[in-house]
Amino acid sequence: MKRDQYIPHEVSMRNTSEVMNLIENEGMAGYGIYWALMEYLRTQDDYTGDVRILKTLARQLKTSVERLERILNDYGLFEWVDDTFLSRKLNSAMKPLENKRKAMEARSCNDHATTVQRNARNSLNVNNDVSLSKVKESKEENTPSISSSAAEAAAESKPVKYVPAWEQYVDSLQQDEQWKELMAMRTGLKKDFYTLYPRIVENFKRHVRMLGNEGRILSPSDAKHYFCFFLDPGSVTFKKLWEELHKPIDKGKYKFEDRDPTTGERSYCGIPIPSDAPPRPNNQAVWNNGKWVY
Numbered sequence: 001m002k003r004d005q006y007i008p009h010e011v012s013m014r015n016t017s018e019v020m021n022l023i024e025n026e027g028m029a030g031y032g033i034y035w036a037l038m039e040y041l042r043t044q045d046d047y048t049g050d051v052r053i054l055k056t057l058a059r060q061l062k063t064s065v066e067r068l069e070r071i072l073n074d075y076g077l078f079e080w081v082d083d084t085f086l087s088r089k090l091n092s093a094m095k096p097l098e099n100k101r102k103a104m105e106a107r108s109c110n111d112h113a114t115t116v117q118r119n120a121r122n123s124l125n126v127n128n129d130v131s132l133s134k135v136k137e138s139k140e141e142n143t144p145s146i147s148s149s150a151a152e153a154a155a156e157s158k159p160v161k162y163v164p165a166w167e168q169y170v171d172s173l174q175q176d177e178q179w180k181e182l183m184a185m186r187t188g189l190k191k192d193f194y195t196l197y198p199r200i201v202e203n204f205k206r207h208v209r210m211l212g213n214e215g216r217i218l219s220p221s222d223a224k225h226y227f228c229f230f231l232d233p234g235s236v237t238f239k240k241l242w243e244e245l246h247k248p249i250d251k252g253k254y255k256f257e258d259r260d261p262t263t264g265e266r267s268y269c270g271i272p273i274p275s276d277a278p279p280r281p282n283n284q285a286v287w288n289n290g291k292w293v294y
Contacts, residue, residue, distance in 0.1 A: 008093040009040050020076045026067070033071055036061055037078070041090055043229060045211060048086045050236065099293070102215040166217035170205060173223055187231050196245055198260065201243050204230050256280040 013019060023031050038237050040057060041047045045099070058065045072078045078085050123197035163171075173179060174197070184193035193200070204227060208214055230237045257280045258267050269279055273287060280287075285294040 006097075007038060007090070008097075018076045021069065022077065025074075026071065029063075029068075030071060033061055033063060034077060035067065037068070037071070038087060038090055040089055041085075041223075042094075044236075045213065045229070046086075047090055048081075048084045049096060051080075051083050051085060053234070056234070082278060098215065101218055104215075104218060164214065166208070166214045166223070167179065169217055169220045169223040170208075170227070173227065174201075176220075179224060183228070183231055186228075187233060199245060200231075200241065203244055207237060214280075253279040255284055256285070279286050 014023070019031065022034060026033070032221070037049075040053075041049050044050075053070050054065050058068055061068075072080070077089070078087050092094070095123055179193065180197070184190050188195060189196065208217065208226070208231060213226070217226060229235065231241070232238055254266070256268065257273060260267070261264070266275065266277070268285075268287075271287070273280070277287060278292070281292055282294060285292040287293075
């Protein structure tokens with residue numbers, strides 16, 4: 001069973017006063033609806049549901065909206081907060097899993113940091129050996145080769161940019177063409193999905209960071225599951241994404257360039273532009289020998 005489909009289910013759950021009262025008034029069908037609502041909440045951000053989904057849930061469960069509202073309101077099994085609802089029981093049951101995921105994420109970060117530090121030390125040792133060798137050669141040959149060697153050694157010792165494990169799982173979806181095809185159809189963006197994909201990923205990552213849900217993505221499967229709900233055409237997140245994607249992009253002084261929304265790298269006609277280069281002055285300009293030529 002996939003981790004993102006798991007809900008702890010106590011065998012004594014049916015013997016609680018709230019559930020017994022539910023079954024007494026709604027029958028076992030009401031008990032089934034209760035667990036269907038719990039399953040729905042399990043797939044939502046922060047395990048919180050949107051009341052606007054009740055009509056859809058009612059159709060899926062072959063019941064009425066009035067009955068759903070009665071089960072949500074009358075038996076002490078759920079709580080309403082503005083236009084959302086949640087289950088304290090579910091939140092409490094999922095807490096150990098959340099803690100376990102956070103611990104695994106922390107271990108992953110620590111392991112990565114340890115690896116980076118070890119590589120940095122090894123690189124420093126190698127660079128020191130190279131520098132000493134070059135100094136010795138310089139003294140013997142009396143040639144000014146030390147500065148160039150030191151520059152090369154310094155360039156090699158630049159630290160590797162750390163990318164959190166959860167971001168790597170999200171980035172790995174770029175290679176899953178079948179999944180992207182399904183998402184293109186699900187969102188209704190179709191061919192535009194592929195063009196907009198970098199911006200969609202950027203918005204998704206920003207959404208994850210904003211809610212502090214990095215610890216919920218522990219595998220490519222987790223990333224797919226979370227991304228799928230983020231792109232649900234009926235969700236608030238998709239509505240906001242749609243508005244963001246259809247905003248006109250103001251490039252300002254960089255209007256004659258392209259910029260990778262994920263890395264920030266600049267380019268024109270597929271040709272990279274150095275990060276410290278001035279803005280491309282027009283559509284005819286070509287970067288050559290450290291300056292724009294046109």
